[in-house]
Amino acid sequence: MSRKMRGNVWLGAAGLVVNSEGQWLVVRKNYGGLKGLWSIPAGFVDGDETADCAAIREVKEETGVVCQLEGMIGFRTGVLNGEVSDNMAIFLLTPTTKGQILIPELREISEVAWKSPFDLKEDKDVSVMIHEIAEKVIESGFDEIENINPGDQFGYTSYKLFFKK
Numbered sequence: 001m002s003r004k005m006r007g008n009v010w011l012g013a014a015g016l017v018v019n020s021e022g023q024w025l026v027v028r029k030n031y032g033g034l035k036g037l038w039s040i041p042a043g044f045v046d047g048d049e050t051a052d053c054a055a056i057r058e059v060k061e062e063t064g065v066v067c068q069l070e071g072m073i074g075f076r077t078g079v080l081n082g083e084v085s086d087n088m089a090i091f092l093l094t095p096t097t098k099g100q101i102l103i104p105e106l107r108e109i110s111e112v113a114w115k116s117p118f119d120l121k122e123d124k125d126v127s128v129m130i131h132e133i134a135e136k137v138i139e140s141g142f143d144e145i146e147n148i149n150p151g152d153q154f155g156y157t158s159y160k161l162f163f164k165k
Contacts, residue, residue, distance in 0.1 A: 006044065008083060008084050008085060009084075009085045009087070010044065010084060010085065010086045010087060011044065011045045011051065011087050011088070011089070012042055012043060012044050012045065012054075012086070012087065012088035012089070013042065013043065013044075013045050013051040013052070013054035013055035013058060013088065013089050013090075013091065014040050014041065014042035014055055014058070014088055014089070014090045014091070015040060015041050015042070015055040015056065015058060015059040015067060015090075015091050015092075015093040016040050016073060016090060016091070016092050016093065016133070017040075017041070017059055017063075017065060017067055017093045017094065017095060018092065018093075018094060019094070019095055019098075019114060020098065021114075022116065022117070023114035023115060023116050024040070024114070024115055024116070024117060024120065024130075024134075025040070025041065025059070025063060025065060025095075025102075025112070025113075025114060026038040026039065026040060026112070026113055026114075026115050026120065026126075026130065027039060027040070027041050027062050027063060027104065027109045027111065027112050028109065028110045028111040028112075029108060029109065029110075030106075030107070030108055030109060030110050031108065033150075033151060033153040033154045034127055036110075036125065037125055037126055037127050038113075038115070038120065038123065038125060038126040038127065038130060039126070039127040039129065039130060040090075040127075040129070040130060041055075041058050041059040041061075041062040041063055042055075042058055042088060043057075043058040043061070043062075045089075051089040051091075052069050052072070052089075052091055055069075055089070055090075055091040055093065056068075056069065056091075056093065059093060061105055062104070062105045062108060062109050062112070063102055063103065063104065063105075063109070063112045064100065064101060064102060064103030064104075064112075065095050065100045065102065066095065066096045066097070066100065067093035067094060067095055067096060068093065068094055068096050069091060069092075069093060070091075070092040070093060070094055071091065071092050072089060072090070072091050072092075073090055073091065073092045074089075074090035074133075075087070075088070075089055075090065076088040076090065076129065077158075078150075078154075078156040078158055079156065079157050079158040080154065080155050080156060080157070081155045081157065082157045086156075102114075117133075117134040117137050118134070120134045121134040121135050127150075128150040128151060129150065
């Protein structure tokens with residue numbers, strides 16, 4: 001769906017998938033402001049689905065991993081260029097079975113991997129969101145994260161990230 005067709009209020013959904021070893025499922029995007037960076041699987045919510053179902057769908061489409069919902073853990077909201085409200089519900093997901101084969105959706109994703117939050121926190125090629133979440137989880141669990149700049153490439157004029165502790 002094009003930017004124009006989405007209108008001025010966007011709703012995305014993301015899945016922070018954590019396996020039994022505590023590793024996170026991450027993807028490298030082929031496009032946009034996250035191109036070449038590790039990020040969590042995410043995409044827009046379709047008109048015929050709930051945000052949690054969209055997160056599960058996006059994870060499967062981008063990585064091949066089938067997941068189940070554990071709960072909502074965060075919400076990101078921002079304004080792009082002073083004109084588009086860009087919002088994302090973030091859900092904690094777990095894989096339904098061990099050892100699922102990782103299959104990147106090659107039009108959007110160049111690579112899929114399981115990585116520890118400790119490795120992600122130290123990696124320079126991660127999204128601001130992953131870095132902030134990893135740092136917070138390592139330090140004290142989920143909580144509100146303030147004063148974040150996700151990068152000038154997005155054009156946010158306002159940006160907030162909330163995570164459940």
